Amino acid sequence: MGxxxxxxxxxxxxxxxxxxKKKAVRIGIYGPPxxxxxxxxxxxxxxxxxxxxxxxxxxxxxxxxxxIRKENVRINANGVAVTLDIxxxxxxxxKIDFHDFMAFGMDEEEAKRRAKEGTEGVIEAIKWLDDIxxxxxxxxxxxxxxxxxxxxxxxxxxxxxxxxxxxxxxxxLPDASPARIKSAFPQHPVVxxxxxxxxxxxxxxxxIADRFG
Amino acid sequence: MTEKVxxxxxxxxxxxxxxxTGIRIDMLSKDHLSTMTSMEKIRLIxxxxxxxxxxxxxxxxxxxxxxxxxxxxxxxxxxxxFAGIEIESYPSRRRSNIISKxxxxxxxxxxxxxIGPANQIKTINKDHDVISALVSVRx
Numbered sequence: 337m338g339x340x341x342x343x344x345x346x347x348x349x350x351x352x353x354x355x356x357k358k359k360a361v362r363i364g365i366y367g368p369p370x371x372x373x374x375x376x377x378x379x380x381x382x383x384x385x386x387x388x389x390x391x392x393x394x395x396x397x398x399x400x401x402x403x404i405r406k407e408n409v410r411i412n413a414n415g416v417a418v419t420l421d422i423x424x425x426x427x428x429x430x431k432i433d434f435h436d437f438m439a440f441g442m443d444e445e446e447a448k449r450r451a452k453e454g455t456e457g458v459i460e461a462i463k464w465l466d467d468i469x470x471x472x473x474x475x476x477x478x479x480x481x482x483x484x485x486x487x488x489x490x491x492x493x494x495x496x497x498x499x500x501x502x503x504x505x506x507x508x509l510p511d512a513s514p515a516r517i518k519s520a521f522p523q524h525p526v527v528x529x530x531x532x533x534x535x536x537x538x539x540x541x542x543x544i545a546d547r548f549g
Numbered sequence: 550m551t552e553k554v555x556x557x558x559x560x561x562x563x564x565x566x567x568x569x570t571g572i573r574i575d576m577l578s579k580d581h582l583s584t585m586t587s588m589e590k591i592r593l594i595x596x597x598x599x600x601x602x603x604x605x606x607x608x609x610x611x612x613x614x615x616x617x618x619x620x621x622x623x624x625x626x627x628x629x630x631f632a633g634i635e636i637e638s639y640p641s642r643r644r645s646n647i648i649s650k651x652x653x654x655x656x657x658x659x660x661x662x663x664i665g666p667a668n669q670i671k672t673i674n675k676d677h678d679v680i681s682a683l684v685s686v687r688x
Contacts, residue, residue, distance in 0.1 A: 430619050431633025431667035432626055448628040455623040462620045482675045484636050488619065491612030491641055495657060 360408055360419040361548045364464055367474035368485045369397035369427030372505040376474060376531035377404070377424035383537070385409050391424055396440050398454035400426045403464055413541040418549035423464060426457030428485045465492065470499040470548050477504040477512035477528060481520040490521055501547045504528040507535060572603060572669070572684055579608035587614045591621055598634050598666050599625070603684060609638040609662030635670040637680045638662035 365373045374391040381390050391404045404424040411418050432454045437447035473489050475481050493500040502521060504514035507528045514528035527543045529536040575597060582590060590610065595618075597604055610618060615638070626633050639660040646656075663670070663680055673681040 428619065429633070430622055430636055432623075433632040433667065434628040451626070451628050455626050458623045459620055462616055465616070480675070484615075484638065487638065487640050488612060488615045492616055494643065495612045 360421045361470060362421040362423060362468045363470050363472055363544075363548060364423045364425055364461075364468040365472045365474060366425055366461065366489050367427065368476075368483060369429060370395070371427065371474040371476045372531045373427065373474050374400050374404075374424055376472070376503065376505065376529075377406070377422055379531050379534065379537060380411075380420075380422060381406050381409060383541075384411050390422070397436065398427060398429075398432065398450065398457060400424060401450075401453040401457035402426065403457075403460050411541055411544060413538070413545040416545040416549045418545050420544070420548070423468060425461035425464060426454070428458055428461055428489065429454075430484060432458075465496075468498070470501070472501050472503055472544075474503045474505050474531075475517055477506050477514050477517060478509040481517040486521075490524065499547050500524050501543055502526045503531075503540065505531050508533050572686060573601070574603045574605065576605045577607065582606060582608055587611075587617065590614065591618050594618060594664055595621060595625060595634075598664060599631055601666055601669065603663070603665040603670060606638075606662040606664070609641070609659040611657050611659055612641060631666075633667040634664055635667050635672060635682075636662065636664045637672050637675055637682065639677070639680075 365377055367373050374393050377391060378389040378393065381387050385406065385408075387406070390406050391400055393399065403426065406422045406424075409420045409422050411420060432451045434444070434447040434451035437450045438444065442450065471489065471493055473486065473493075475486060490500065490502075502517060502524050504512075504517045504526050506512055507514060508530040512528075514526060518526045525543060525547065527536070527540045529540050531537070585593070587610075591614065594604060609615075615636070618634075618636070622634050625631055639662075641660060642658040644656045644658055661680075663682055665682075665684065669685055671683045671685075673683055675681070
């Protein structure tokens, strides 16, 4: 009975949006470097728009140094359709040391250039917060979730009263613990997935439709 | 008397000497912070951190101020000179009373925050109640 009411509510909400031609919901994919933001953005775009990828993925931090936007990605999940503008953002950070890039084999000049572009990317990601309707906050489930970047993003979403969905990514890794993330941020929904392997992404799409639809 | 002067000179010499092994920690009270605007707080933090100081704020920054601090930090990073900041704080608390509810506002209560140069302070562990950080002398 409860499920039926939920479905009716969603259908009604979808119907209202169609009548008033509500614009697409602009969703920002945020998180620290190397959490898997672009991997997830690529998967969503591949699953729902027919395009291949929107960004390059690598193990080097700050690979994404410019915001990438994909408009009108229509997701259908659990009887609800939601149209999204996907905004894949550079990883947020409070520090960028060019020496970290040299550890990946870059020469000093290239590492400094990468660091400079990295700082510009963080600023761009922060500026975009003013133009989004909700956030997918991606965390590496194998890492400590209580990082300052995560605390700042969660705090800002709460202060702005914007919807937030936490994605516990990389559950394919042996040390992954989505429970640790749920414990750190118990006030927000957490969806465990592997964006790389596609594990549990159907559940994520249902949660996106539920949260942002 | 002569001995006293000599000791004073030694202390002065140590304080002004080229080799400085101590780490300065500034603890800023909630009362002091409450008199400052957001940009005054952020400027003070960045100036002190760039001098190599560690700051402990009794009441930290609001989420918006933390985001602004992150943004301004990015503009000041200079490879080889300043690599950014390490900041650790507890999530702010949202409180409301009858008046704030009537006004439609929620009071954000900020909490203790530790900030320092990224190349000198490293967070070892952090949970809901304890922040453990390792502070090293700048080489």
